[in-house]
Amino acid sequence: MPIVYMIKKRRLSWFGHVTRLPEESLAKICLKDEFQGTRRRGRPAKRWQDKIREDTGLPLATAERYARDRTRWREKVHKWAKPQPEVC
Numbered sequence: 271m272p273i274v275y276m277i278k279k280r281r282l283s284w285f286g287h288v289t290r291l292p293e294e295s296l297a298k299i300c301l302k303d304e305f306q307g308t309r310r311r312g313r314p315a316k317r318w319q320d321k322i323r324e325d326t327g328l329p330l331a332t333a334e335r336y337a338r339d340r341t342r343w344r345e346k347v348h349k350w351a352k353p354q355p356e357v358c
Contacts, residue, residue, distance in 0.1 A: 272353060276351075281318075281322070282351060283344075283347055286337040286347065288301050289338060325350055326346070
């Protein structure tokens with residue numbers, strides 16, 4: 271399996287794990303927090319939320335709702351992380 275799909279699967283699995291954590295956990299606070307300060311010049315770096323939206327094709331609130339149900343989330347992660355056949 272190509273490494274890109276392994277990374278996507280682990281990123282989505284981690285997102286599901288953090289979503290199910292209590293609200294006061296440090297990982298959840300860091301994931302949801304908007305940090306203060308300015309960014310460097312150039313194209314803005316992608317955030318975790320941007321990558322989750324890109325990987326799932328869902329709004330973040332919908333992805334969080336799916337992630338709360340662990341069994342359903344695991345099924346979705348396997349579907350989203352599966353390599354898609356290339357069309358030439």
